[in-house]
Every structure is written in C-alpha cells, then in structure tokens.
Amino acid sequence: xxxxxxAAPGTRKIVEAILLLADEPxxxxxxxxxLEVPRAExxxxxRDLAASYESEGRGFVLRESAPGWxxxxxxxxxxxxxxxxxxxxxxxxxxxxxxxxxxxxxKGPISRSEIAEIxxxxxxxxxxxxxxxxxxxxxxxxxxxxxxxxxxxxxxxxRMGLRSVDELPPLTDFMPDAEAVEDxxxxxxxxx
Amino acid sequence: xxxxxxAAPGTRKIVEAILLLADEPxxxxxxxxxLEVPRAExxxxxRDLAASYESEGRGFVLRESAPGWxxxxxxxxxxxxxxxxxxxxxxxxxxxxxxxxxxxxxKGPISRSEIAEIxxxxxxxxxxxxxxxxxxxxxxxxxxxxxxxxxxxxxxxxRMGLRSVDELPPLTDFMPDAEAVEDxxxxxxxxx
Amino acid sequence: xxxxxxxxxxxxxxxxxxxLITRQRVDIYDVSLAQITEEYLAAISGLExxxxxxxxxxxxxxxTLLELKSARLLPGRRGDEEETHLLEERDLLLARxxxxxxxxxAGAWLARxxxxxxxxxxxxxxxxxxxxxxxxxxxxxxxxxxxxALAAAALAPRPEPEVDVSHVSPIRATxxxxxxxxxxxxxxxxxxxxxxxxxxDAAERIDVVVRFLALLELxxxxxxxxxxxxxxxxxxxxxxxxxxxxxxxxxxxxxxIDLREAGR
Numbered sequence: 119x120x121x122x123x124x125a126a127p128g129t130r131k132i133v134e135a136i137l138l139l140a141d142e143p144x145x146x147x148x149x150x151x152x153l154e155v156p157r158a159e160x161x162x163x164x165r166d167l168a169a170s171y172e173s174e175g176r177g178f179v180l181r182e183s184a185p186g187w188x189x190x191x192x193x194x195x196x197x198x199x200x201x202x203x204x205x206x207x208x209x210x211x212x213x214x215x216x217x218x219x220x221x222x223x224x225k226g227p228i229s230r231s232e233i234a235e236i237x238x239x240x241x242x243x244x245x246x247x248x249x250x251x252x253x254x255x256x257x258x259x260x261x262x263x264x265x266x267x268x269x270x271x272x273x274x275x276x277r278m279g280l281r282s283v284d285e286l287p288p289l290t291d292f293m294p295d296a297e298a299v300e301d302x303x304x305x306x307x308x309x310x
Numbered sequence: 311x312x313x314x315x316x317a318a319p320g321t322r323k324i325v326e327a328i329l330l331l332a333d334e335p336x337x338x339x340x341x342x343x344x345l346e347v348p349r350a351e352x353x354x355x356x357r358d359l360a361a362s363y364e365s366e367g368r369g370f371v372l373r374e375s376a377p378g379w380x381x382x383x384x385x386x387x388x389x390x391x392x393x394x395x396x397x398x399x400x401x402x403x404x405x406x407x408x409x410x411x412x413x414x415x416x417k418g419p420i421s422r423s424e425i426a427e428i429x430x431x432x433x434x435x436x437x438x439x440x441x442x443x444x445x446x447x448x449x450x451x452x453x454x455x456x457x458x459x460x461x462x463x464x465x466x467x468x469r470m471g472l473r474s475v476d477e478l479p480p481l482t483d484f485m486p487d488a489e490a491v492e493d494x495x496x497x498x499x500x501x502x
Numbered sequence: 503x504x505x506x507x508x509x510x511x512x513x514x515x516x517x518x519x520x521x522l523i524t525r526q527r528v529d530i531y532d533v534s535l536a537q538i539t540e541e542y543l544a545a546i547s548g549l550e551x552x553x554x555x556x557x558x559x560x561x562x563x564x565x566t567l568l569e570l571k572s573a574r575l576l577p578g579r580r581g582d583e584e585e586t587h588l589l590e591e592r593d594l595l596l597a598r599x600x601x602x603x604x605x606x607x608a609g610a611w612l613a614r615x616x617x618x619x620x621x622x623x624x625x626x627x628x629x630x631x632x633x634x635x636x637x638x639x640x641x642x643x644x645x646x647x648x649x650x651a652l653a654a655a656a657l658a659p660r661p662e663p664e665v666d667v668s669h670v671s672p673i674r675a676t677x678x679x680x681x682x683x684x685x686x687x688x689x690x691x692x693x694x695x696x697x698x699x700x701x702x703d704a705a706e707r708i709d710v711v712v713r714f715l716a717l718l719e720l721x722x723x724x725x726x727x728x729x730x731x732x733x734x735x736x737x738x739x740x741x742x743x744x745x746x747x748x749x750x751x752x753x754x755x756x757x758x759i760d761l762r763e764a765g766r
Binding site for chain 3: 138217
Binding site: 130139203205212 | 344369
C-alpha cells in the first residue's frame with residue numbers, strides 16, 4: 119500500500135509536515151531550500167505523494183498550481199464538507215478571534231507577527247479565519263508571501279454601527295491608572 | 311477535473327477531508343452528525359487513522375484532546391518548519407505561572423484566594439497572565455467582581471494532548487521523596 | 503559568620519524557605535535551623551515595595567522559624583503543651599513545603615508537556631475558497647466597548663508580580679531600638695494593638711521586620727501576649743507588664759539576629 123521512496127524517508131515526512139502547515143501553495147524550490155535537497159528530488163517526492171494519496175483513497179489531494187503545491191480536500195467529499203461548514207460550530211467567534219479583532223481594530227494596519235507579538239501566541243490561523251469571514255482584510259503592499267498588514271473591513275464597521283475606527287472608544291478609557299489598579303487588587307485580596 | 315472513481319466516498323475519506331478543512335479540534339460527535347453514522351464508528355475510524363499515520367511514518371499525526379480530533383505536524387519535523395511559522399509561538403512561562411497552572415490543573419475549579427492560600431502569596435497577577443495566555447479560564451458563576459473559579463482551558467488540554475485533567479499523572483508522582491522530606495524535617499527540627 | 507546572600511526572585515514565603523532548605527551545598531550537614539532562619543530574615547529584610555499582606559506572609563513563616571529556633575536555644579524552658587504546639591507548627595510548615603515542592607515539580611512537568619505540544623502545529627489553513635461563502639456569518643455579539651476592553655487588556659504589559667529580593671537594602675533599623683519603641687507603644691494601652699497599627703508609620707519593609715522581631719522578643723520575655731486567629735490573620739499584641747523593655751534587651755542579647763551581619 120505505501121510505496122515509500124526508500125532513498126529519502128526523511129524528505130517525504132518533512133514535505134508532508136510542510137504541506138499540512140502551509141496555508142497557501144508552497145513552491146518545491148522553497149521546500150528544497152529548507153530540506154537542503156535538490157528541487158528535483160522534492161518534486162519527485164511530491165509527485166509520489168500525490169499519486170499515493172489518490173491510490174490510497176485519502177480524503178485529501180495534493181495539487182500543483184502555478185505558485186506551488188498545496189493540500190486540498192477531495193472534491194468528492196464536498197457535499198459532506200458543506201454540511202460540516204454550515205454547522206453551527208463555526209458561527210461563533212472564539213475568544214482568541216475576538217481578541218485579534220480588537221487588536222486589529224485598535225492597532226491596524228498591523229502585521230501578523232505584530233499581532234503574535236502582542237498576544238504572545240502564534241495567531242496566523244485566527245487571522246486567516248477573520249479574513250475569510252470578511253471581518254478583517256489585508257491592506258498595504260500585499261501579494262503572496264509579503265508581510266501583509268491587516269485592518270478591519272467595512273463590513274465589520276457596518277455591523278458594529280461605526281463609520282470608522284476613529285469612533286471606537288479611546289483605549290485610555292479602559293486602562294485603569296496605577297492607583298485604581300491598586301485599589302482593585304486590595305479589594306480582591308483575601309485579607310482586605 | 312478529477313474522475314470520481316466510486317459511487318460514494320467512505321467514512322474514512324470524509325473524516326480525513328473534514329480534518330484537513332478544520333482549523334480547530336473537531337469532536338467525533340460532530341463528524342458523526344455530518345456523516346450520519348454513530349459516533350462510535352467515527353471514533354473507531356479516527357483511531358485507525360491515527361495508528362496508520364504513525365506506522366506509515368507520515369509527516370502529520372492525528373491526536374485527540376479534550377475538544378476533539380485534529381491533525382498536527384509531527385513534532386520530529388518541527389526544526390524544518392520554523393520558516394513557515396510566524397511569530398514566537400509561545401513565550402515561556404515563569405516559575406510562578408507554572409506553579410499556579412499546576413495548582414489550577416490539579417485543584418481546579420479553584421478560586422483566587424484558594425490559590426493564594428496554597429502558595430502563601432497573592433497570585434492574582436499570575437492568574438491574570440494565565441487567563442490572557444488562554445491556558446486557564448474562569449468557570450462557574452463569573453461576572454465582574456464575582457468570586458470566579460478557575461480551571462484549565464481546552465486550549466491547555468489540546469496543547470498537552472490530554473482529553474481531560476483526569477489524564478494528568480497523579481500528583482503524588484511529583485511529591486518529594488521520603489529522603490528529601492526527612493532532610494527538610496531535620497533542617498526545621500529545633501533539636502537538630 | 504558571613505553569608506553570601508545570592509537569591510533569585512522569589513514568589514512567596516514558602517518558595518523562599520523551600521529554596522533555602524533544599525539548595526545543594528557542600529556543607530549540607532552543617533545547615534542548621536539557625537542558619538536557615540538567619541538567611542530567611544536576611545532575605546526578607548531586602549524585600550522591596552512591600553504591601554502589608556505580602557509582608558505578613560513572610561513574617562508568619564519567619565515567626566515560626568524563630569520560634570523553632572528559640573526552642574532549640576532554650577531547652578527545657580517549655581512545657582509539654584508548648585512542645586506539642588511547636589511540633590505542630592513545624593509540621594504545618596513542613597506540609598506547606600512539601601505542597602509547594604510538589605506543585606513546583608508538577609509545573610515543571612507541565613512546562614515540558616507544553617513545550618512538546620508547541621512543536622506539533624495544528625492544521626489551521628482554514629477554509630478552502632469553495633467553502634468560504636457557505637460559512638454562516640459569524641455572530642458578532644460584541645460592542646465597541648467590549649472590543650476596547652479586550653484591546654486594552656491585550657496591550658497592557660503582562661503582569662508577573664514577583665517579590666524581588668535580589669537587592670538587599672541597607673539596614674536602617676535595629677531590633678534593639680524597635681524593642682524600646684514597641685514597648686513604649688504598647689505600654690499603658692487598654693486594648694490589644696494590631697501588628698498593622700504597630701507598623702502604621704513604618705516607612706520601609708525593614709522597619710516592619712524589625713518591629714515584628716521586637717514583638718517576638720517581648721513575647722518571649724513575657725512582656726506581651728500575642729494572639730493570631732487565622733494563619734494569615736492579623737497579630738494582636740497586649741502589654742502584660744510582666745517584664746520591662748530593658749530586661750528584654752538584656753535577655754534578648756543571646757539570640758537577637760543581627761540583620762546587618764546577615765544582610766550583607
């Protein structure tokens with residue numbers, strides 16, 4: 119069943135990991151750089167993988183397009199995936215999404231890595247979801263791979279009943295001064 | 311584009327497609343609803359998939375944690391993936407934060423003042439940090455000013471690869487051994 | 503004896519004691535309660551920006567250590583009841599040390615688990631184009647105010663309050679002076695005075711520590727009675743008049759901790 123190219127088992131494994139992680143097509147040459155193997159070898163591994171996913175009847179397919187290689191769901195599964203997507207679970211904004219939305223609203227235009235910096239956690243997945251849901255959008259230089267800057271969308275503003283982000287309440291309204299913090303802490307402490 | 315080989319894709323195929331599409335852990339029950347098959351059947355398919363990914367030496371692993379099932383890159387591949395991950399993934403936690411995290415994991419739901427009682431020092435700042443990092447969350451009555459109880463979050467359980475806190479090793483595993491306790495006792499002994 | 507007090511940042515009174523008591527030393531068998539007590543006092547004398555609550559936590563532990571230590575230095579002057587009480591205190595402290603050590607180890611284990619988890623990246627490529635339009639509109643149950651609060655919280659510097667004792671501040675007060683001051687404060691009062699009141703004019707943490715030690719000296723000499731209802735509760739002192747400050751001073755000499763020496 120698994121005809122693994124025996125010469126480079128390590129390469130196949132890492133290529134699969136890169137494909138799973140990537141959220142846009144990855145050029146074979148880039149994988150070659152990371153792996154320090156010739157591009158041709160990576161391409162051979164990719165073609166073998168694509169063929170094996172198909173012959174094994176996997177739920178995903180590996181396709182090459184102009185920019186590179188990417189995993190997609192098998193089109194046969196589309197009816198079930200539609201049902202999955204329309205399910206209620208995705209309709210709710212997670213706490214992490216709301217936080218990123220708030221950061222983008224107040225600090226946009228802002229890059230992915232700046233958002234990660236502020237939150238202390240990788241936030242790419244959340245950013246991507248918010249873009250897909252039309253709540254934030256890439257502005258600035260753009261282009262695939264470029265360090266996109268993100269800001270909230272017009273749809274977001276409309277749904278919040280705002281004409282622009284300038285209408286958001288000033289952040290200082292929410293930053294308690296040092297004295298207030300001490301007060302609060304005193305009230306929270308068990309022996310106060 | 312793709313010729314559909316058979317009449318209808320099997321459960322395994324659709325489950326794999328859902329896993330590829332999902333950007334957070336998916337409960338087996340939700341997949342069962344989409345597929346209109348019993349949850350137990352989905353779970354059996356998921357377990358088989360997880361085992362086969364491992365035995366085939368794939369670049370991804372399938373794991374179950376509290377919120378559900380999700381595909382992850384194989385940890386072995388992490389060094390090659392750095393380029394594809396933006397931002398520092400997770401800032402390190404201080405000793406105090408880890409101690410409070412352990413208290414919440416083992417003693418949660420637990421209030422701020424109970425945490426302070428165990429540690430002998432006010433721990434509100436640390437609790438706040440852990441909430442911000444998404445590792446613990448307020449449960450119970452809640453509301454501003456209310457005496458919140460804290461427990462570990464699904465995100466924590468996902469990152470630890472745990473289905474529930476019951477899967478944590480028993481706390482007694484971490485107790486100092488008899489010799490160490492005797493040593494402590496000797497040093498505190500008035501008659502030493 | 504001169505000690506080199508090199509301390510990391512401590513997170514609490516038990517944490518500090520655990521550090522002193524478990525650290526590896528060449529002369530491990532020479533480490534005595536007396537030495538640990540002195541080091542503990544030296545460390546807390548250097549605490550900066552104390553709030554009374556934190557100070558109390560440290561002082562309660564210090565008090566227990568001093569009590570245990572003095573029992574050793576004054577053998578045979580205690581009854582069975584006191585002896586039992588002391589052993590109970592010791593066991594309570596021991597239990598808290600074991601608990602603290604246990605959670606610290608558990609925390610280290612969690613850290614390893616989280617680190618291992620961080621090397622497995624969850625699939626998060628998001629929806630393929632074909633499905634994006636099918637996704638239900640996200641429910642935006644939020645308000646500009648809530649977003650503001652979230653942004654402010656996310657942008658606020660991360661709090662990691664820790665008690666820094668890496669810095670040992672110069673000593674500006676002595677136990678001997680404090681004995682005289684505390685005695686003067688308590689003498690002639692009808693009602694018990696809270697330790698808090700005794701320290702109401704204390705500008706520095708060291709003043710609080712020194713007054714606390716003075717109070718203990720007075721207590722040991724029988725000049726005051728001390729009552730503490732809860733573990734973290736306030737300590738109340740009453741003047742008994744059974745000893746005078748100068749007697750206490752004379753008697754106290756044998757084991758007064760010289761903070762200047764220990765703090766260096």
